[in-house]
Amino acid sequence: MRFSRLYAIIILLLITLTLSSNEKIITLEEAKSLALEHNNLIKVSKEKVRASTQTKKSLFTNYLPKLEVTANYLLRSEATEMTLEGGYLPTYNFNPNTNELEANLLINPQTNQPVFGDDGLPIFNQYALFPDKDLEILPKSGFTSGISLKQPLFTGGKVTSAYKMASLGQEASLLQLDYTRENVLFTTEEAYWRLVSLNQKTKVTRTYLNLIQNVLDKVQDSYDVGMINKNQLLQAKVKYNEVSLLNQEAQNGLELATMALAQQIGLPLTQIMQ
Numbered sequence: 001m002r003f004s005r006l007y008a009i010i011i012l013l014l015i016t017l018t019l020s021s022n023e024k025i026i027t028l029e030e031a032k033s034l035a036l037e038h039n040n041l042i043k044v045s046k047e048k049v050r051a052s053t054q055t056k057k058s059l060f061t062n063y064l065p066k067l068e069v070t071a072n073y074l075l076r077s078e079a080t081e082m083t084l085e086g087g088y089l090p091t092y093n094f095n096p097n098t099n100e101l102e103a104n105l106l107i108n109p110q111t112n113q114p115v116f117g118d119d120g121l122p123i124f125n126q127y128a129l130f131p132d133k134d135l136e137i138l139p140k141s142g143f144t145s146g147i148s149l150k151q152p153l154f155t156g157g158k159v160t161s162a163y164k165m166a167s168l169g170q171e172a173s174l175l176q177l178d179y180t181r182e183n184v185l186f187t188t189e190e191a192y193w194r195l196v197s198l199n200q201k202t203k204v205t206r207t208y209l210n211l212i213q214n215v216l217d218k219v220q221d222s223y224d225v226g227m228i229n230k231n232q233l234l235q236a237k238v239k240y241n242e243v244s245l246l247n248q249e250a251q252n253g254l255e256l257a258t259m260a261l262a263q264q265i266g267l268p269l270t271q272i273m274q
Contacts (some may be wrong), residue, residue: 028192035188038266042184045177052173056166062159065151066211072144082135088127188264195257202254205247212240 002078026034036042092101105114106123114122152159219236222228 003130007027027190031261032185034182034265034267036181039184039264040266041180042177045173045180047175049170049173052166052170054172056163059159059163059166062152062162068148068150072147084133084135086130086132089130090124091126091128121154138272184264188261191257191261191264195254195261198250198254198257202247202250205243205250209240209243209247212236212243216240 033170091104093104095102103122104125106125107113108115117123216236216239219228219233223230223233
């Protein structure tokens with residue numbers, strides 16, 4: 001009976017101390033706003049939207065004419081020397097009857113046919129000597145420019161198909177972004193309320209543990225002076241161990257819940273609890 005009244009007093013004190021605690025968690029709206037701003041999944045989805053939009057814009061330019069302007073400038077700082085190799089050139093005779101040039105070939109008098117050399121080429125009666133010629137190109141600057149305009153008229157549907165695929169890719173990335181936002185908000189709210197629940201549970205178990213510790217100290221003093229028996233002391237110690245275990249479990253759960261929410265909203269652990 002004595003312990004029943006004692007536990008009732010403990011519960012009343014527990015509720016009072018818990019309600020008077022100044023420690024609080026960031027608000028749900030703050031958590032959602034931070035999640036939309038810092039969550040990595042949303043950042044990845046936004047990057048995909050940006051990439052698909054740029055791809056669509058790039059492919060749309062294939063419908064437009066393309067203007068190309070080129071310019072080149074050449075500057076020679078030194079003269080260029082080269083030799084034009086000479087040789088023997090075949091000769092031709094003018095035929096006044098046909099007004100054409102005819103090859104001055106060597107004719108075999110027996111066969112009345114042109115004579116061919118070992119290389120299989122016909123032999124001429126006379127050759128003209130063309131001597132080697134040394135050339136020198138003097139330094140001179142040069143500038144060239146050009147402009148062109150291209151307009152695709154028919155590409156077999158290639159441009160249109162590519163643009164349609166890019167448009168579908170952009171729409172899909174936008175839908176994926178909306179889905180990711182909703183999923184992140186849902187997960188954030190779930191993690192937030194789990195943290196709130198475990199935070200309250202930790203406050204309760206911590207306060208409860210402190211009160212049980214005080215009770216255990218008084219029970220120990222009563223046992224030392226012979227006011228209670230050892231069985232009552234052991235009951236108090238068992239109760240203390242039970243509450244201590246509950247407090248440790250609540251504390252571990254609170255740390256995990258804090259880490260989960262911090263990951264969702266991109267804040268350090270120390271800023272979750274204010």
